Amino acid sequence: MLREARPEEADDLAELFLASRRDALPYLPELHSDEETHQWMRDVVLATCRVWVVTEEARLIGFLALAGDQVEHLYVLPGFQGRGVGGRLLAAAMAASQDHLSLYTFQPNTQARAFYERKGFRAVAFGDGSDNEEAVPDVLYEWVPGSR
Numbered sequence: 001m002l003r004e005a006r007p008e009e010a011d012d013l014a015e016l017f018l019a020s021r022r023d024a025l026p027y028l029p030e031l032h033s034d035e036e037t038h039q040w041m042r043d044v045v046l047a048t049c050r051v052w053v054v055t056e057e058a059r060l061i062g063f064l065a066l067a068g069d070q071v072e073h074l075y076v077l078p079g080f081q082g083r084g085v086g087g088r089l090l091a092a093a094m095a096a097s098q099d100h101l102s103l104y105t106f107q108p109n110t111q112a113r114a115f116y117e118r119k120g121f122r123a124v125a126f127g128d129g130s131d132n133e134e135a136v137p138d139v140l141y142e143w144v145p146g147s148r
Contacts, residue, residue, distance in 0.1 A: 005051035010042035064089035071103035
């Protein structure tokens with residue numbers, strides 16, 4: 001089921017975020033403690049973003065956080081990738097978009113890059129990592145309705 005997140009789900013969202021990053025992005029440095037991540041999810045992500053979740057049998061298996069026209073986060077629980085969860089979340093953000101979406105992902109994250117490109121996103125800028133706290137090269141993607 002796809003729906004908007006609830007404030008009381010902050011801890012579950014933080015755990016999903018941590019599990020997904022550790023599984024799919026093992027090359028990223030862990031710059032924050034799990035406790036800091038839980039607080040950030042509650043006080044920043046849920047407070048400043050529109051957040052959708054996908055659940056299966058009441059378990060959170062994916063989420064997307066949208067701030068204006070910027071997809072800030074899209075994570076799917078390990079073992080649930082490739083089952084349409086990310087596509088459903090991205091479709092919700094696209095439907096909510098007025099005229100375009102943008103997002104960053106890490107250049108080494110070839111699985112995410114291929115996913116976004118299949119969904120009609122185009123790479124528009126490449127960074128050397130100096131503008132993100134992980135210091136990992138990134139890529140800015142943009143999507144405009146009708147660009148698929």
